[in-house]
């Protein structure tokens with residue numbers, strides 16, 4: 001095959017509900033080692049001991065009063081909370097979890113609007129374009145600082161979209177947003193998230209999975225294997241069910257399915273628990289008027305969420321600014337400590353100063369709702385005629401990295417092979433890079449992005 005017509009680099013953007021990232025690999029490196037994939041990493045913050053870099057920062061966007069882009073990710077969160085500190089945030093626009101518009105709108109068009117956290121609207125297409133442009137420009141400057149001679153036209157871009165009933169509409173919408181962001185349509189491929197996950201996991205050896213992978217790599221065992229791809233993201237759990245064909249292709253056994261059982265349900269459950277103690281109005285004041293402290297609380301929870309194991313017995317400590325004690329005292333005249341005692345929770349929860357300490361079983365309970373709903377949904381699917389013999393459950397997405405979630409799925413389906421790739425939150429992103437290399441030859445035959 002003539003190699004000259006291929007792009008020199010594939011860059012992928014995984015546009016997630018809660019977090020988004022950009023990864024890339026050079027064509028010459030891919031040929032040597034397909035898994036030699038690089039990321040644009042962003043500094044995230046610290047948990048008082050470590051500084052974290054994140055390969056998928058939160059999908060948050062801050063726009064100025066003229067609806068122009070100001071910042072993305074942690075920076076957007078930070079700037080917005082600084083503006084709020086001086087009460088200067090009211091005329092700005094702050095967006096989070098807005099990718100849900102793809103899940104909620106069957107006929108996506110240029111006129112679809114998205115509301116920010118205060119209910120002010122901007123066109124969805126503009127917002128998606130802002131994120132894509134930001135990630136694209138970040139990659140281009142990273143390449144420039146590495147002194148590569150790569151230019152825009154050397155890059156094959158891949159963008160991910162969820163697999164929905166109205167996937168064509170979602171694909172067209174994303175293509176249009178990418179064009180608006182300055183990506184040329186003939187250099188762009190849109191890839192479904194489960195396609196990307198599958199592409200990645202097929203490349204991995206059995207040792208790269210946790211769960212009960214056995215000794216054989218994913219799907220190499222036998223042809224005709226039926227398997228589920230379960231993508232556990234921030235807000236949704238998406239399930240695809242396929243069968244491997246003898247010619248190596250895949251047959252879709254069921255329409256894409258799933259529900260709102262992503263990892264953010266754990267955060268919501270923790271907030272509900274706090275609200276039970278301090279009341280909705282006190283917590284709302286904390287959220288609205290002390291945004292920096294609220295964002296810090298959320299980041300610390302994100303870190304703790306991943307550390308809890310099914311057999312953890314020690315208490316989980318989450319640092320929450322002691323401002324909340326002052327707010328509570330001002331509002332009720334009482335102390336949080338006394339209320340916890342009155343609620344007979346003092347054996348399970350202690351909350352002194354900046355430290356909220358939660359009994360490990362109570363913390364594990366926060367996972368119960370999304371996990372139970374997911375298990376019930378899979379059990380229901382398994383009762384369908386052609387699905388009872390699905391043998392492999394492949395879990396990807398950030399929430400799959402939780403040992404609590406993996407344990408629950410393995411216990412609920414003891415006779416199935418349950419597997420999770422290492423760094424499951426990056427499976428779709430890395431798979432999208434591989435998907436780009438594999439579809440390089442088709443580049444240029446893409447449809448124009450017309451809505």
Ligand SMILES: Nc1ncnc2c1ncn2[C@@H]1O[C@H](COP(=O)(O)OP(=O)(O)OP(=O)(O)O)[C@@H](O)[C@H]1O
Nearest residue numbers: 016017018019233234263264306397398399401402
């Ligand atoms: N180690 C971990 N343990 C528990 N939860 C985790 C871990 N890592 C990430 N998560 C959770 O996973 C979720 C994010 O996953 P992911 O990045 O796959 O979502 P997304 O791609 O933004 O969402 P979607 O694919 O639904 O659009 C968050 O709720 C996050 O808290």
Ligand SMILES: [Mg+2]
Nearest residue numbers: 016233397428
């Ligand atoms: Mg995702």
